[in-house]
Amino acid sequence: DNGSAILTPQSNDLEYLFPILIGTPPQELHIDIDTGSSDLWVFSTEMPKGQINGQSTYDPNKSTTAEKMSGATWRISYGDGSSSSGVVYNDVVEVGNISFATQAVEAAKKVSPEFTNDSSNDGVFGLAFSGLNQVRPEPQLTFFDNLVPNLNESLFTVDLKSGEPGRLNFGYIDPNAYSGSIAYTPVNESTGFWAFETLGYTIGDGSLREQSTAGIADTGATLMLLPQELVDDYYSHVGGARYDSDNGGVTFRCGATVPDLTFHLAGDDSTGNTVTVPGDYIRYGKVYNTDGTESGRCFGGLQSSNGFGISIFGDVFLKSTFAVFDAKEPRLGFAEK
Numbered sequence: 001d002n003g004s005a006i007l008t009p010q011s012n013d014l015e016y017l018f019p020i021l022i023g024t025p026p027q028e029l030h031i032d033i034d035t036g037s038s039d040l041w042v043f044s045t046e047m048p049k050g051q052i053n054g055q056s057t058y059d060p061n062k063s064t065t066a067e068k069m070s071g072a073t074w075r076i077s078y079g080d081g082s083s084s085s086g087v088v089y090n091d092v093v094e095v096g097n098i099s100f101a102t103q104a105v106e107a108a109k110k111v112s113p114e115f116t117n118d119s120s121n122d123g124v125f126g127l128a129f130s131g132l133n134q135v136r137p138e139p140q141l142t143f144f145d146n147l148v149p150n151l152n153e154s155l156f157t158v159d160l161k162s163g164e165p166g167r168l169n170f171g172y173i174d175p176n177a178y179s180g181s182i183a184y185t186p187v188n189e190s191t192g193f194w195a196f197e198t199l200g201y202t203i204g205d206g207s208l209r210e211q212s213t214a215g216i217a218d219t220g221a222t223l224m225l226l227p228q229e230l231v232d233d234y235y236s237h238v239g240g241a242r243y244d245s246d247n248g249g250v251t252f253r254c255g256a257t258v259p260d261l262t263f264h265l266a267g268d269d270s271t272g273n274t275v276t277v278p279g280d281y282i283r284y285g286k287v288y289n290t291d292g293t294e295s296g297r298c299f300g301g302l303q304s305s306n307g308f309g310i311s312i313f314g315d316v317f318l319k320s321t322f323a324v325f326d327a328k329e330p331r332l333g334f335a336e337k
């Protein structure tokens with residue numbers, strides 16, 4: 001009984017949502033897949049009405065299987081400054097015909113404006129390692145960690161696509177979802193993230209830069225946030241690219257040629273373990289003038305991680321590959337698709 005759910009991109013591939021069923025009778029919510037955090041939290045009926053703006057809410061009082069986890073609370077904040085907090089219930093959660101009967105469901109009592117303003121998103125589904133879970137006094141397990149004993153294989157796969165639905169699968173690798181072979185690379189679990197290392201990169205058909213970059217595979221981040229040196233090197237190949245303080249990142253003329261960016265992964269080189277991000281994905285989106293007209297400049301899908309302390313391989317990267325999050329060892333696998 002392995003679960004499979006459709007991942008639907010929101011506009012500009014900002015985030016990817018999938019349906020989950022909580023409680024009895026089931027309450028359907030659409031939630032943000034996030035391999036960069038470890039809390040499953042949802043909009044709930046315990047929030048002030050003014051913080052709800054179109055989202056579906058979880059109502060534990062309407063679920064015959066909801067059990068309040070007495071004394072448990074949670075509070076989480078993300079790299080973009082957004083945050084939420086609340087209380088905890090144990091209830092049945094089902095994703096794509098696979099369910100866990102006593103999943104810790106973190107019911108929000110408060111969310112920051114970023115979440116209120118994101119009307120299509122009913123919560124966050126954490127798939128990083130459970131050591132990062134923010135429930136206190138006792139941290140809780142992620143849905144995936146709860147499932148592992150019952151899965152054929154202790155892994156999940158994420159197939160994000162540009163502008164069209166993709167797939168989240170628990171417990172098995174769909175041979176039809178990728179081509180060629182899967183190249184695996186070690187994960188440094190001590191960080192609590194799906195942290196891995198790339199050993200080098202090439203820009204377009206240029207020379208290999210043997211510059212290693214450690215980062216995390218993070219479906220909850222839209223862009224790639226990588227070290228300044230790599231960012232500067234890359235954008236020196238893009239006409240008119242410059243840091244644009246009005247827009248808080250590098251922009252360039254939308255008509256500029258934008259080269260592919262290939263990452264060479266650690267691990268045995270025999271499988272040609274590389275991930276190529278198409279230049280098109282790095283021409284992330286148009287920048288508009290305050291009067292709504294097009295500025296003619298586009299925002300880069302590659303931005304600097306300096307100041308973040310950690311580099312993030314977000315959706316712009318993950319859209320370019322079929323990704324296997326394998327808890328055995330643990331390791332990450334990447335394949336063409």
Ligand SMILES: N#Cc1c(N)n[nH]c1N1CCCC1
Nearest residue numbers: 034036078079080124220221
């Ligand atoms: N910022 C940020 C961020 C990230 N790097 N991974 N997931 C994030 N969020 C999930 C919900 C809001 C932000």
